[in-house]
Each structure stands twice: as C-alpha cells, then as structure tokens.
Amino acid sequence: MKAAILGAMPGINHIQRVVISDPGKPAYGEIRVRIASNSLNFHDFNVAVGVLPAAAGRILLSDGAGVVEEVGEGVTEFAPGDNVVSLFFPDWREGEATVANFSRTPGDGIDGYAVSRVVRPAGWFTHMPKGWTHSEAATLPTAGLTAWRALVVNGKIKAGDDVLILGTGGVSIFALQFALMAGARVWATTSSDEKAQWLLKKGVAGVVNYRTEPEWGKKIFDMTGGRGVDHVIEIGGPGTLSQSIAAARIGGHISLIGVFTGVTGDVSTGDIIAKQLKIKGVAVGNRAHQCDMIKALNATNIRPVIDCIFPFEEITAAFEHQIGNRHIGKICLEL
Ligand SMILES: NC(=O)c1ccc[n+]([C@@H]2O[C@H](COP(=O)([O-])OP(=O)(O)OC[C@H]3O[C@@H](n4cnc5c(N)ncnc54)[C@H](OP(=O)(O)O)[C@@H]3O)[C@@H](O)[C@H]2O)c1
CATH class of the missing domain: 3.40.50.720 (NAD(P)-binding Rossmann-like Domain)
Known part of the structure; x- marks a missing residue:
C-alpha cells in the first residue's frame, strides 16, 4: 500500500513515496477506510518544508476522504461502503477546544491521510455530504x-x-x-x-x-x-x-x-x-461543527471550488502549484 511521508530532510523535494504494510483489521470501535482523495492546505506545506517540524517518516496531509471497508465491533455510526471524511482535530468532539497545538493533528503530530488505507477510531471521521466526490469532501476538514x-x-x-x-x-x-x-x-x-x-x-x-x-x-x-x-x-x-x-x-x-x-x-x-x-x-473546529456544516451542505447546492486534482504520485508538483498562488479554491490529490 502506498504512502507519502516526510523525508529525513525537510522540503517538498524530499517527500518520499513509499510502500508500507497494510493496517489490518479494525479493532473494537475502529473502522478501516480506503482513502480515495486528499486536499492540500498551507499547514501541510509548512509541515513538508519543516516550518512546522514533524518526525521524519510522518505520513503527510491532514485531510482525507474515502470509503469504509470494514467496521470493528461496537461501531454503529458507519457501515462498509459508507463515504467518510477525516477531522483536523480527531479528539475534539464538541464544546471548547481541547488542544492549543498540532500534536494530535493528522499529517503533523500523528500520521495523516496521504496513504491508501487506514484503521482509525470511528469517531475520527464523519459522513461525507451526500453525492459529493471524494475530492470534493476532502476539501472540508480544514478549509x-x-x-x-x-x-x-x-x-x-x-x-x-x-x-x-x-x-x-x-x-x-x-x-x-x-x-x-x-x-x-x-x-x-x-x-x-x-x-x-x-x-x-x-x-x-x-x-x-x-x-x-x-x-x-x-x-x-x-x-x-x-x-x-x-x-x-x-x-x-x-x-x-x-x-x-x-x-x-x-x-x-x-x-x-x-x-x-x-x-x-x-x-x-x-x-x-x-x-x-x-x-x-480560529483553529479549525470540532467534530460537532463538522457534522453541522455537512448537514447544511446536504441542504444546499454548494459544491467546493476545486482548482485542480493531481494524481497522488505528483504530490510535490501539487505543493509547487499551491505555493505558486495561481489557484482559486482548493487543490486535491487522488489516490
Ligand atoms: N487558523 C486556522 O484554523 C486555519 C485553517 C486553515 C488555514 N489557515 C491559514 O489560513 C491561510 C489561508 O489558507 P488557505 O488554505 O486558504 O490557503 P491557500 O488556498 O493556499 O490561499 C492562497 C491564496 O491566499 C491569498 N493570499 C496569500 N497571501 C496573501 C496576502 N498577504 N494578502 C491577501 N491574500 C493573500 C492569495 O490569493 P490571491 O491570489 O487572490 O491574491 C493566494 O492565492 C493560511 O495562512 C493557512 O495556514 C488557518
């Protein structure tokens, strides 16, 4: 299974595309998700170039959307085949913020979603807006x-x-x-x-x-x-x-x-x-905010403005496009 990780040296030209082992079956309360798309954020760029230092080998990117392949025991919110999207602060469910840093943000303090498959707690995802593509949904968790x-x-x-x-x-x-x-x-x-x-x-x-x-x-x-x-x-x-x-x-x-x-x-x-x-x-938002936003999006005709979608293999070119500031809206990657 493929992943894009932070190399030993910071820099978008040092991002490594690697093959890593499959995450296996979900345990109690977990889901296994096939990640189909990511979106890029300035935060991800800052991790990639070392402005926000993260551990070498860290799987990049905070935003991912995909399909549930398997659910662990005790999971009631999702079923295999559901389309889901990740959270920027996976542990912050509702109410006031619980963190003032990125120590638990995917693609920074913990592994992100530039990877084919993950097994994570079910609460680290929400349903996607109905009828949206995975790239469209991947624009939501941060921006x-x-x-x-x-x-x-x-x-x-x-x-x-x-x-x-x-x-x-x-x-x-x-x-x-x-x-x-x-x-x-x-x-x-x-x-x-x-x-x-x-x-x-x-x-x-x-x-x-x-x-x-x-x-x-x-x-x-x-x-x-x-x-x-x-x-x-x-x-x-x-x-x-x-x-x-x-x-x-x-x-x-x-x-x-x-x-x-x-x-x-x-x-x-x-x-x-x-x-x-x-x-x-403002530091992004919590899971309850994301659920409310998706409920609103399901009731409107809004679709995200996606400037372009790069193949996963071209993650460095996607970052170069991002810092060129020629884009309008979001830049995505498709796995
Ligand atoms: N606090 C949070 O929770 C949070 C969440 C997401 C993002 N952010 C931050 O918010 C910023 C925007 O993120 P983004 O994802 O929207 O980035 P983005 O998609 O890369 O935005 C790039 C665009 O921002 C505009 N821009 C750049 N520098 C500017 C300046 N000095 N004055 C006015 N506009 C400028 C340019 O638009 P034009 O080409 O039209 O000039 C540029 O094309 C970043 O700093 C990011 O780190 C913070």
Missing part, C-alpha cells in the same frame, strides 16, 4: 470547517451582513460560499485582475487589488457606504491585520485565521479599542 466556524459558529452571520474575504484561497472561497448561502454581501481582495473578474462573476459585490492598492481596507470601508464590514476572514496575519481593522465596521468581527505574513507583528490596538472590534482566533 471548509475553518470558514464555517468563522462565519457561522463564531460570527453568527445574518442575511444582509457584509463580509470581507482576503484572497482566493481555500478558506476564503468557502467563506464566500457560506456568506452567500446566508444572504450576506461579500467583498474581496485579490492580487490578480483575472481572479477579480472570477470573483465578480461569483456574486462578489466589489473587489480591490491589494497589490496595487495598499490602503485596501479603507477602500473596502468606503465601498460599503462608510459603514464597514461585519466580518473579516483574516488569512494574512500581521501584514494584513491593520487594513482588515480599517475595513471593519464599529463592533465588527475579525476572524484571525491565517499566517501568510507571519505569526507576530505590530497591531494597532488603539483602532481595535476605538472601533470596539471582536477579534477571535
């Missing part, structure tokens, strides 16, 4: 759930709210879809005029190019009629936060999600106080 948590769980988004998404990556495009689903008005930034056209066609009310317009936050604020946005999907970090604050309305909600410009920096605390903002750190 989908983070956007859901930011807007629906934490943001309690309402019809008529204004939402700002930054860029056109996996989290932001899910946020766009969930915001439109809720009846919100969506604003966006991007680095590309071509992507701006794509966003406008998808129903975004207005787009600002953050490369040519450094004061994009003020611009978005003005475009909302001088009120500002209710929610910001902040995927940039310290290099973008000041402009996100500028874009927000008084009392607005900023979901602090991404680290593209680093993990520490200057913050205009005076502006946060003056605007009485709610700034909430």
